[in-house]
Amino acid sequence: MLSALDxxxxxRACELAERGRGSTSPNPVVGAVLALGAVTxxxxxxxxxxxxxxxxxxxxxxxxxxxxxxxxxxxxxxxxCDHQGLTPPCSQAILGAGIxxxxxxxxxxxxxxxxxxxxxxxxxxxxxxxxxAWSRRLIEDFSRSVGRKRPYLRxxxxxxxxxxxxxxPGERHWLTGAEAREYVRELRAAHDAVLxxxxxxxxxxxxxxxxxxxxxxxxxxxxxxxxxxxxxxxxAIFAPLEGxxxxxxxxxxxxxxxxxxxxxxxxxxxxxxxxxxxxxxxxALDALRDREIASVLCEGGPTLAGRLVERGFVDRIDWLxxxxxxxxxxxxxxxGTNVAQTLHFDRVERLGPxxxxxxxxxxxxxxxxx
Amino acid sequence: MLSALDxxxxxRACELAERGRGSTSPNPVVGAVLALGAVTxxxxxxxxxxxxxxxxxxxxxxxxxxxxxxxxxxxxxxxxCDHQGLTPPCSQAILGAGIxxxxxxxxxxxxxxxxxxxxxxxxxxxxxxxxxAWSRRLIEDFSRSVGRKRPYLRxxxxxxxxxxxxxxPGERHWLTGAEAREYVRELRAAHDAVLxxxxxxxxxxxxxxxxxxxxxxxxxxxxxxxxxxxxxxxxAIFAPLEGxxxxxxxxxxxxxxxxxxxxxxxxxxxxxxxxxxxxxxxxALDALRDREIASVLCEGGPTLAGRLVERGFVDRIDWLxxxxxxxxxxxxxxxGTNVAQTLHFDRVERLGPxxxxxxxxxxxxxxxxx
Numbered sequence: 001m002l003s004a005l006d007x008x009x010x011x012r013a014c015e016l017a018e019r020g021r022g023s024t025s026p027n028p029v030v031g032a033v034l035a036l037g038a039v040t041x042x043x044x045x046x047x048x049x050x051x052x053x054x055x056x057x058x059x060x061x062x063x064x065x066x067x068x069x070x071x072x073x074x075x076x077x078x079x080x081c082d083h084q085g086l087t088p089p090c091s092q093a094i095l096g097a098g099i100x101x102x103x104x105x106x107x108x109x110x111x112x113x114x115x116x117x118x119x120x121x122x123x124x125x126x127x128x129x130x131x132x133a134w135s136r137r138l139i140e141d142f143s144r145s146v147g148r149k150r151p152y153l154r155x156x157x158x159x160x161x162x163x164x165x166x167x168x169p170g171e172r173h174w175l176t177g178a179e180a181r182e183y184v185r186e187l188r189a190a191h192d193a194v195l196x197x198x199x200x201x202x203x204x205x206x207x208x209x210x211x212x213x214x215x216x217x218x219x220x221x222x223x224x225x226x227x228x229x230x231x232x233x234x235x236a237i238f239a240p241l242e243g244x245x246x247x248x249x250x251x252x253x254x255x256x257x258x259x260x261x262x263x264x265x266x267x268x269x270x271x272x273x274x275x276x277x278x279x280x281x282x283x284a285l286d287a288l289r290d291r292e293i294a295s296v297l298c299e300g301g302p303t304l305a306g307r308l309v310e311r312g313f314v315d316r317i318d319w320l321x322x323x324x325x326x327x328x329x330x331x332x333x334x335x336g337t338n339v340a341q342t343l344h345f346d347r348v349e350r351l352g353p354x355x356x357x358x359x360x361x362x363x364x365x366x367x368x369x370x
Numbered sequence: 371m372l373s374a375l376d377x378x379x380x381x382r383a384c385e386l387a388e389r390g391r392g393s394t395s396p397n398p399v400v401g402a403v404l405a406l407g408a409v410t411x412x413x414x415x416x417x418x419x420x421x422x423x424x425x426x427x428x429x430x431x432x433x434x435x436x437x438x439x440x441x442x443x444x445x446x447x448x449x450x451c452d453h454q455g456l457t458p459p460c461s462q463a464i465l466g467a468g469i470x471x472x473x474x475x476x477x478x479x480x481x482x483x484x485x486x487x488x489x490x491x492x493x494x495x496x497x498x499x500x501x502x503a504w505s506r507r508l509i510e511d512f513s514r515s516v517g518r519k520r521p522y523l524r525x526x527x528x529x530x531x532x533x534x535x536x537x538x539p540g541e542r543h544w545l546t547g548a549e550a551r552e553y554v555r556e557l558r559a560a561h562d563a564v565l566x567x568x569x570x571x572x573x574x575x576x577x578x579x580x581x582x583x584x585x586x587x588x589x590x591x592x593x594x595x596x597x598x599x600x601x602x603x604x605x606a607i608f609a610p611l612e613g614x615x616x617x618x619x620x621x622x623x624x625x626x627x628x629x630x631x632x633x634x635x636x637x638x639x640x641x642x643x644x645x646x647x648x649x650x651x652x653x654a655l656d657a658l659r660d661r662e663i664a665s666v667l668c669e670g671g672p673t674l675a676g677r678l679v680e681r682g683f684v685d686r687i688d689w690l691x692x693x694x695x696x697x698x699x700x701x702x703x704x705x706g707t708n709v710a711q712t713l714h715f716d717r718v719e720r721l722g723p724x725x726x727x728x729x730x731x732x733x734x735x736x737x738x739x740x
Contacts, residue, residue: 163704
């Protein structure tokens with residue numbers, strides 16, 4: 001159904017979509033190309049919520065170039081919308097422009113936005129649904145969180161080859177190389193928020209900044225999940241950074257007195273009932289989503305990471321393996337709880353001296369079969 | 371110095387060399403191609419100790435094809451030998467055949483066999499030393515064990531992504547898929563012996579066979595290292611297999627009485643002094659080398675693997691990661707001892723649902739830097 005040339009244009013649309021990564025939330029990233037045969041007429045991508053969709057951007061670009069788009073093919077990574085939101089429906093714009101054919105990377109997983117393909121076909125436009133892997137991957141966060149109360153959650157871990165984050169408790173241990181750290185910075189910027197546990201704040205005291213800061217519909221958020229106790233007021237994560245939202249502290253509602261001092265430097269969200277002295281992780285994640293945080297990168301530590309995996313809240317694990325062995329009587333394992341699970345390795349890649357394995361959870365239990 | 375065509379022929383010689391894998395020990399695998407411009411005149415590889423070297427095989431093949439090799443180029447993965455061993459010196463055969471140029475993949479690490487390049491140059495042959503990565507990799511086992519009393523030792527581990535071999539002690543847990551198991555069978559066949567600890571024999575009771583059995587100068591050897599106690603006489607590893615040497619048991623010399631019963635079904639090697647009640651691993655490995663076992667694949671378990679890594683006896687680790695998480699209070703870590711080390715990842719590859727990371731040890735200690 002798709003020609004080799006169709007695939008080239010669709011890949012280009014995917015590349016364009018990636019340029020919006022980190023800025024479009026809660027919208028997905030989308031890219032679009034207008035072409036007639038071997039000639040590109042216009043290109044566009046969705047830059048930020050409230051700004052034009054990728055299709056509208058491609059039409060605008062074509063108009064600026066003086067291209068005649070009648071009879072052209074539109075390549076778009078995601079099904080064009082058919083509803084009036086902050087911007088007009090793209091289906092109408094496509095029909096109005098006289099586009100002859102639309103190649104769609106993947107259908108819209110959002111029930112509210114679907115219907116674009118049907119509308120275009122009703123209007124006489126030939127529509128090819130590519131069901132393209134890259135197009136689907138572009139909106140993984142969006143697809144997984146649509147219709148769910150929790151944000152999309154990606155867990156980043158960095159361990160030795162034998163699975164340890166440090167040789168001893170309380171010890172900071174820098175394992176991965178420059179390429180892996182650069183990858184983690186890109187990951188941070190691609191999500192609405194970065195999340196760490198209280199232990200990581202106490203031991204590593206990270207600033208968790210996104211460099212360079214980038215334009216967003218909503219400022220970037222740093223989050224500390226405090227399961228049982230507060231973290232020091234002078235922690236680096238509370239230092240205000242230009243263009244960032246105030247750091248969020250997720251605290252059990254039963255420990256208001258202990259966390260009151262943090263309200264001076266952080267946005268403290270009290271989770272659960274007044275009797276709760278331990279953080280209810282599900283409600284804590286729901287609370288982030290209530291603040292329009294649609295995607296979260298969790299950077300550990302082992303206690304928080306283990307619990308999130310154990311509870312099934314992690315949509316994707318990005319495990320960075322450093323070329324080292326750390327086993328010893330006091331070595332700290334990556335996941336601090338009982339986490340028997342079956343995964344699927346989606347991506348395996350070298351990052352300088354390290355290896356990245358990106359995995360998602362499969363249904364079922366790794367321990368049930370033998 | 372090497373043309374693109376030279377590289378093609380050298381790669382072909384490497385492919386040919388691989389065909390001898392598992393049969394040539396204690397000789398290295400070697401491949402050779404004779405060519406004139408774009409025409410291949412002959413090909414060969416070393417099949418087995420005592421049989422002709424790759425260069426002689428290529429010359430014989432060329433003669434059978436009726437090729438005139440005068441003025442041709444010989445591509446050979448390893449420096450041609452210059453000494454009379456079980457076969458005549460290849461340097462003489464090459465000079466005698468009127469070869470004009472020799473492209474050598476890598477120099478011979480064996481002091482006894484070197485000198486071939488110099489002899490050829492003295493005889494008026496143009497010699498190019500390619501210092502080719504594949505050619506070096508072909509003889510890694512040979513290079514690492516030359517002039518050393520221990521065999522080349524490769525450690526194979528198969529764990530969950532978080533580094534565990536089983537969820538509970540004493541439990542057998544099949545983690546990796548068919549492709550990884552096939553890879554392990556190939557690995558076994560590529561070494562002179564397979565080695566496991568007593569715990570693995572007691573818990574997994576493996577047969578450790580090589581399928582299909584292959585022609586070898588010396589029959590394949592299965593080895594059990596018993597660090598403190600004997601294993602049951604009825605273990606599967608002692609079942610006689612056609613074409614295999616009797617299974618070797620490495621036992622502390624101080625426990626002769628306990629191991630005497632095993633002498634009925636195994637080749638028990640008593641290691642160390644009569645006072646030793648624990649196995650001296652270094653002497654145990656030396657004892658294997660004394661039996662002309664030049665390369666060993668260790669398949670664990672955690673206690674033996676940990677000790678071998680800790681002592682620095684492991685030349686290469688092939689770590690298979692299965693798409694699962696197994697952390698829990700009783701989960702068994704891959705390496706049972708204190709093994710802080712820095713590695714280098716040489717090879718990262720997907721094997722079906724699993725990932726293979728092949729690593730070698732770097733000098734220095736992973737824990738010393740922070």
